[in-house]
Amino acid sequence: MSGLVHAALTTVLLAPVLLAPPAVAPQDPPPERVIIDVATINGPGCRPGTTEVSVAPGNTAFTVSHRDFSAKVGAHLPEIDRRNCRLGLNIHLPAGFTYGLRHAEHTGEAVLAAGAEGTFRGASYFATDSAPPVIRRTFRGPLNESWTVGADIELDKPCGLPGFLNLNTEVRLRAGTSGKGTPVSWVTLDRSTYQLTWRTCPR
Numbered sequence: 091m092s093g094l095v096h097a098a099l100t101t102v103l104l105a106p107v108l109l110a111p112p113a114v115a116p117q118d119p120p121p122e123r124v125i126i127d128v129a130t131i132n133g134p135g136c137r138p139g140t141t142e143v144s145v146a147p148g149n150t151a152f153t154v155s156h157r158d159f160s161a162k163v164g165a166h167l168p169e170i171d172r173r174n175c176r177l178g179l180n181i182h183l184p185a186g187f188t189y190g191l192r193h194a195e196h197t198g199e200a201v202l203a204a205g206a207e208g209t210f211r212g213a214s215y216f217a218t219d220s221a222p223p224v225i226r227r228t229f230r231g232p233l234n235e236s237w238t239v240g241a242d243i244e245l246d247k248p249c250g251l252p253g254f255l256n257l258n259t260e261v262r263l264r265a266g267t268s269g270k271g272t273p274v275s276w277v278t279l280d281r282s283t284y285q286l287t288w289r290t291c292p293r
Contacts, residue, residue, distance in 0.1 A: 119149035119288045120184040126152055129254050130178035135159040135261070135279065143179065153283045154257065160278040161263040164203060167274065169265040175279075178254035186290050188249050193285040194225060195240035196259065198278045202231030205267030206275040210237075212259045212282065214245055229277055231266075249291035257282070 126143050140158040145151075154177065161171040181189060196212050208229040215222030227239040247255070261277045 117187075117288050117290050119286070120187050122184055124149045124184070125182040127180040127182070128177060129180040130176070133173070133175040135173040135259065136175035136177065141175065141177070143177075149286060149288070151283055151285045153281055155281045156279055159198075159259075159261070159280070160276050161208065161261045162274055162276040163206060163263050163265040164272045164274045170263070172260065172262045173279075174258070174260035177257040179257065180254055186293065188247050188251075188289050188291050190246035190287045190289070191243055191255075191284050192287050193240060193242050194282065195238060196225065196227075196279060196282045197236070197238045198261070198280045200229045200233050200235055200237050200277045202229055202233040202263075202275040202277070203272045204232040205272075206231040206264065207266050208261065208263035208275075208277045210239065210259075210261050210277070210279065212239075212257075214243065214255065214257050214284065216245070216247060216251065216255065217253045218251070219245075229263075231275060246287075246289075249289075257284075 124145055126145055128143060131141065136156060137158060141154065141156050144153050159173055159175060161173045163169055163171050183189065191214055194212060194214060196210065202208065210227040212225045213222045223243060225239060225241045227237065259279055259282060261279055263275060263277050265275065
């Protein structure tokens with residue numbers, strides 16, 4: 091939010107701002123295998139032991155896989171269900187490199203009775219990002235399909251910036267007009283794949 095402030099005979103002193111050195115143009119991925127640790131994990135969509143992270147050959151991408159990330163409604167279940175997962179990933183950077191994300195793709199299954207509806211939301215960001223872009227997908231019953239939603243993103247970690255890469259994913263489901271007596275409706279998130287880009291940092 092912006093606005094105009096009018097003042098008379100006021101002197102404003104600006105403190106110097108220290109900026110991280112910019113990364114140069116995209117480079118080939120580092121040759122050594124990149125290690126990604128799950129530093130923080132929270133949410134019913136990624137209970138301990140049900141989520142893992144794997145790095146693609148050549149360090150071109152990484153995938154977050156889930157074994158129990160599912161929202162369910164209908165039958166004897168509550169009329170609204172929400173499952174989310176918040177991950178903080180520590181990507182161990184080879185000397186002289188930083189990284190960014192250029193594409194995210196999310197895949198799962200959706201089985202919805204007539205009248206049920208659901209949504210998926212996914213976001214990736216650093217602590218310094220105030221309004222990260224969100225990838226969305228809507229589901230409306232009757233539906234029985236494997237689903238995929240993806241989008242190009244522009245997310246770059248500045249050289250020297252500390253902290254983790256934050257990933258936030260969520261599935262939400264409502265029974266709607268399908269009611270409690272109908273068969274179970276469910277939406278799962280099975281995996282999310284993020285395309286990596288690499289840059290070298292000035293020394």
